[in-house]
Amino acid sequence: MNGTRAIADVDREVDRVVVTWDDGGRSTFHHLWLRDNCPCPSCRHPSVPERLVDTLSIADKIAPETVGVTALGGLDVTWAGDGHRSTFAADWLDEHAYDDGPRYEAPARTLWSGGAVAPPPEVSYAAVMESAAGLREWLRQLERFGVSFVRGAPTTPGTVVGLAERIAFLRNSNFGLLWDVVSKPDPDSLAYTAHALGPHIDLVSREMLPGVQLLHCLVFDADGGDSVLVDGFACAAELAAEDAEAYERLTTTPVRFRYRDGAGTDVSARVPLIRLDVDGSVREVRYSNALLAPLDVPTDDMLPTYRALRAFGRILVSGRHELRIRLQPGDVMCFDNYRVLHGRAEFDPNSGPRHLQGCYVDRDDFLSRLRTLDSNVDPDVDRRVY
Amino acid sequence: MNGTRAIADVDREVDRVVVTWDDGGRSTFHHLWLRDNCPCPSCRHPSVPERLVDTLSIADKIAPETVGVTALGGLDVTWAGDGHRSTFAADWLDEHAYDDGPRYEAPARTLWSGGAVAPPPEVSYAAVMESAAGLREWLRQLERFGVSFVRGAPTTPGTVVGLAERIAFLRNSNFGLLWDVVSKPDPDSLAYTAHALGPHIDLVSREMLPGVQLLHCLVFDADGGDSVLVDGFACAAELAAEDAEAYERLTTTPVRFRYRDGAGTDVSARVPLIRLDVDGSVREVRYSNALLAPLDVPTDDMLPTYRALRAFGRILVSGRHELRIRLQPGDVMCFDNYRVLHGRAEFDPNSGPRHLQGCYVDRDDFLSRLRTLDSNVDPDVDRRVY
Numbered sequence: 001m002n003g004t005r006a007i008a009d010v011d012r013e014v015d016r017v018v019v020t021w022d023d024g025g026r027s028t029f030h031h032l033w034l035r036d037n038c039p040c041p042s043c044r045h046p047s048v049p050e051r052l053v054d055t056l057s058i059a060d061k062i063a064p065e066t067v068g069v070t071a072l073g074g075l076d077v078t079w080a081g082d083g084h085r086s087t088f089a090a091d092w093l094d095e096h097a098y099d100d101g102p103r104y105e106a107p108a109r110t111l112w113s114g115g116a117v118a119p120p121p122e123v124s125y126a127a128v129m130e131s132a133a134g135l136r137e138w139l140r141q142l143e144r145f146g147v148s149f150v151r152g153a154p155t156t157p158g159t160v161v162g163l164a165e166r167i168a169f170l171r172n173s174n175f176g177l178l179w180d181v182v183s184k185p186d187p188d189s190l191a192y193t194a195h196a197l198g199p200h201i202d203l204v205s206r207e208m209l210p211g212v213q214l215l216h217c218l219v220f221d222a223d224g225g226d227s228v229l230v231d232g233f234a235c236a237a238e239l240a241a242e243d244a245e246a247y248e249r250l251t252t253t254p255v256r257f258r259y260r261d262g263a264g265t266d267v268s269a270r271v272p273l274i275r276l277d278v279d280g281s282v283r284e285v286r287y288s289n290a291l292l293a294p295l296d297v298p299t300d301d302m303l304p305t306y307r308a309l310r311a312f313g314r315i316l317v318s319g320r321h322e323l324r325i326r327l328q329p330g331d332v333m334c335f336d337n338y339r340v341l342h343g344r345a346e347f348d349p350n351s352g353p354r355h356l357q358g359c360y361v362d363r364d365d366f367l368s369r370l371r372t373l374d375s376n377v378d379p380d381v382d383r384r385v386y
Numbered sequence: 387m388n389g390t391r392a393i394a395d396v397d398r399e400v401d402r403v404v405v406t407w408d409d410g411g412r413s414t415f416h417h418l419w420l421r422d423n424c425p426c427p428s429c430r431h432p433s434v435p436e437r438l439v440d441t442l443s444i445a446d447k448i449a450p451e452t453v454g455v456t457a458l459g460g461l462d463v464t465w466a467g468d469g470h471r472s473t474f475a476a477d478w479l480d481e482h483a484y485d486d487g488p489r490y491e492a493p494a495r496t497l498w499s500g501g502a503v504a505p506p507p508e509v510s511y512a513a514v515m516e517s518a519a520g521l522r523e524w525l526r527q528l529e530r531f532g533v534s535f536v537r538g539a540p541t542t543p544g545t546v547v548g549l550a551e552r553i554a555f556l557r558n559s560n561f562g563l564l565w566d567v568v569s570k571p572d573p574d575s576l577a578y579t580a581h582a583l584g585p586h587i588d589l590v591s592r593e594m595l596p597g598v599q600l601l602h603c604l605v606f607d608a609d610g611g612d613s614v615l616v617d618g619f620a621c622a623a624e625l626a627a628e629d630a631e632a633y634e635r636l637t638t639t640p641v642r643f644r645y646r647d648g649a650g651t652d653v654s655a656r657v658p659l660i661r662l663d664v665d666g667s668v669r670e671v672r673y674s675n676a677l678l679a680p681l682d683v684p685t686d687d688m689l690p691t692y693r694a695l696r697a698f699g700r701i702l703v704s705g706r707h708e709l710r711i712r713l714q715p716g717d718v719m720c721f722d723n724y725r726v727l728h729g730r731a732e733f734d735p736n737s738g739p740r741h742l743q744g745c746y747v748d749r750d751d752f753l754s755r756l757r758t759l760d761s762n763v764d765p766d767v768d769r770r771v772y
Binding site: 015028030032033036037045047048049050051052054055056096098099100101102103104168169170171172174186187188189190193195198206207208254256259260261262264265266267268269270271278289290291292294295296297298299301302303306309310313314317362363364365367368369371372375 | 401414418419423433434441484489490555558560576581593594640648652653657676680682683687700703749750755757
């Protein structure tokens with residue numbers, strides 16, 4: 001795992017080899033696994049990042065003819081039967097050793113209450129747009145805190161698109177690629193009114209949540225309209241600690257969200273309010289009072305479900321995990337839409353204009369960009385026009 | 387549930403009312419649920435499709451002052467305390483009664499072997515483009531069989547975009563909104579070579595699979611290159627019936643897929659090969675030999691996991707659930723990318739050209755369009771330009 005070990009010795013067993021590293025550690029690799037992961041150019045395409053070896057083509061009882069240690073401390077296998085040869089670098093084997101099972105890439109998250117992120121993480125627009133280091137800093141803040149403010153952006157409409165495309169292409173929805181948050185005469189969302197919006201996750205009625213949201217403040221002269229951010233993962237952790245029964249219920253009871261306008265969109269998702277990942281950690285906090293469909297759990301579960309939902313909601317609106325700020329023109333408020341709920345106070349549209357523009361990027365692409373930045377891939381090489 | 391019942395009588399209990407319908411049936415509605423679902427214009431926005439009532443604002447011990455039956459057989463409640471009044475239509479209550487728990491909208495699926503869909507479901511391009519009925523027929527075939535061929539499309543490049551937009555906007559990816567499947571000099575996917583492709587699901591390395599894939603044949607004069615489709619849900623059902631242990635393992639063991647090119651994309655997903663939905667039905671069959679990352683289950687699970695994976699793979703490639711066809715110019719092969727695997731035989735790029743164009747639409751939007759068609763919403767009203 002440290003990437004600097006070499007193999008000192010190899011023992012053959014009936015269905016596996018056991019490697020002894022030069023620091024005394026040991027790793028087990030099954031014959032089938034080794035043959036399936038042969039890195040030679042006929043088993044793995046030399047330039048296309050895909051496997052050519054077909055797992056189904058490997059004999060059940062595949063076994064080596066010979067095994068040995070390479071000059072560089074890697075593993076050399078010649079397979080009985082067809083004489084195919086597989087050579088594994090020590091680093092690669094060490095990285096992929098599975099004796100203890102999966103090594104999750106646990107994100108480095110810092111849960112916060114309002115006070116703990118005031119002032120909230122920020123980066124300058126220029127740094128993000130002009131350097132890989134600035135881009136990486138921005139995305140690391142988003143990954144760690146679920147929130148980052150980009151300051152000093154031009155207030156030209158459409159600016160947020162170029163910022164988002166530093167990560168990847170935009171995620172589309174029924175609201176379009178780029179949406180204007182203003183008080184509109186014929187709104188299809190409460191966002192496009194002057195109403196207060198309680199803390200919520202966007203597009204909860206879709207199975208596939210957008211991962212990252214960017215909200216760019218162009219003009220803000222209206223009275224009211226402060227923004228609120230809430231760390232939903234911190235709230236989920238508080239619920240788990242204080243009310244295990246409610247937490248258990250919310251992580252296992254699917255509830256339905258639905259958004260149906262009169263113009264051709266009718267999306268619906270049935271998911272737990274707190275959705276866990278495969279490793280048991282919280283993956284999504286899917287809370288939106290405005291879009292929750294009528295609960296349809298069985299009669300005996302109805303009041304316990306309401307109790308759990310309200311216990312969680314009360315933590316969300318308690319203010320303990322809330323960051324309240326007034327956006328300034330040129331601010332881009334960016335947050336993890338799986339984790340951080342956003343809302344706003346009511347504003348008075350007659351007191352002055354308030355104009356934000358927003359867009360989304362999917363979490364797959366957000367994580368992809370983080371990985372490539374960590375691998376020092378220049379983020380500008382794939383600035384294709386989408 | 388039949389939508390024609392009226393309420394004959396209402397009984398009050400401490401925390402709920404019990405309604406007796408005029409056909410003798412009974413439904414229970416908790417006070418909290420009724421107050422939370424009040425349909426009046428101050429609790430539910432009259433034009434924006436969102437709730438205004440805040441679940442958290444309702445008193446724990448909310449109770450009616452009076453309950454009664456309306457002239458139309460609905461339910462009339464005046465709430466103690468603030469005197470707020472909620473009137474529920476009989477149809478709406480009947481539709482949302484929850485005594486027996488959720489009513490899943492189980493898709494009407496027909497699982498198939500190759501023979502059972504030969505000839506496969508098809509619709510004409512003209513019907514889909516020119517009528518809501520044709521569009522609905524196409525989407526119903528996709529929902530039922532996971533596959534539908536649109537015949538007689540023009541062979542003009544870009545045609546498939548307009549076809550996909552009959553459903554909704556396109557789903558983007560690192561391969562772009564519209565991709566050309568041809569043998570390329572510097573491919574970033576095996577799809578863009580002349581290699582055979584085993585049956586697979588597209589973009590398995592993303593947490594968020596694209597829901598529907600459209601592949602439009604423009605030119606096909608090359609030797610070889612027959613297309614193969616496999617019903618993955620039929621294969622999963624066969625595995626469940628014949629090898630319950632393998633099925634159990636594949637539905638519960640997360641495995642990792644990864645796609646990393648040299649140009650800025652590094653996506654990774656850790657999910658079970660067979661992913662179940664909240665109701666226990668199969669949601670996704672995520673099989674792609676080419677993109678499976680090295681298995682990293684704990685040592686003792688490695689051989690059982692391989693055994694299960696190979697048992698499933700052998701069903702997939704057995705030919706029993708396979709449809710094999712040679713695309714003709716003007717055909718658009720459309721399939722459910724959660725369910726139906728696709729592949730192709732090797733072809734000889736020197737024997738003549740082969741040019742397909744493909745794109746994706748997300749499942750949320752596919753289902754949304756189906757719902758709105760079922761509600762007789764004209765699909766042309768939201769043909770906005772994305």
